[in-house]
Amino acid sequence: MSLKVDKTWTLFLDRDGVINKKIEKDYVRTIEQFELIDGVLEALKRLSQVFGRIIIVTNQRGIGRGLMTEEDLHHIHNHMLSIFKENNIKIDAIYYCPHDYEKEKCNCRKPNIGMGLKAKEDFKDIDFSKSIMVGDSKEDMEFASNLGMYSILISSTNRLDVKAHRVCKNLIELIEGKFLGF
Numbered sequence: 001m002s003l004k005v006d007k008t009w010t011l012f013l014d015r016d017g018v019i020n021k022k023i024e025k026d027y028v029r030t031i032e033q034f035e036l037i038d039g040v041l042e043a044l045k046r047l048s049q050v051f052g053r054i055i056i057v058t059n060q061r062g063i064g065r066g067l068m069t070e071e072d073l074h075h076i077h078n079h080m081l082s083i084f085k086e087n088n089i090k091i092d093a094i095y096y097c098p099h100d101y102e103k104e105k106c107n108c109r110k111p112n113i114g115m116g117l118k119a120k121e122d123f124k125d126i127d128f129s130k131s132i133m134v135g136d137s138k139e140d141m142e143f144a145s146n147l148g149m150y151s152i153l154i155s156s157t158n159r160l161d162v163k164a165h166r167v168c169k170n171l172i173e174l175i176e177g178k179f180l181g182f
Helices: 040-050 070-086 114-122 138-147 171-176
Strands: 010-013 053-059 093-097 131-135 150-154 166-168
Touching: 010 114, 040 053, 040 070, 040 171, 053 114, 070 093, 093 114, 114 138, 131 138, 138 150, 150 171, 166 171
Parallel strands: 010 053, 010 131, 053 093, 131 150, 150 166
Antiparallel strands: none
16 A cells, blocks of 8 residues: 655654654653654655645653653753754644653543644644554554554564554655655
């Protein structure tokens, strides 16, 4: 199956593990800890030429656990966005869930659909049937499924426990494949 992606499509991206390297059993809490995955800038340049919108949706439980503040997160996101701007990559919005699911229930933590609905509220032309979610977790793929999006799992292993339309090792492999129709 190959999609015919054009400017009417929206790309939703998870952050940790898709855009930047994850820190095992911890959180990216500072600009110094934020490290882009190799090839991400090249891939995002190409993807931003094809998709009408690119939106980041990220669970940031470290805030709810008191390990970082929302201000810390904003510093990291501003740093990331400045790198993207220098490289002519446009990100339309970043939505995040700050909650610790062990302490409080919310509708924004993926796989719940709150961040997707907020994006649709802010960008009325988003059509979830013409949207793709790229993430590295089961929750990301369930988020996509819950909203009727296509799903692409970023994984270096063949995870049989996660249902996705496609599995790629990284964003570079995604743009080199023919799944997106370009």
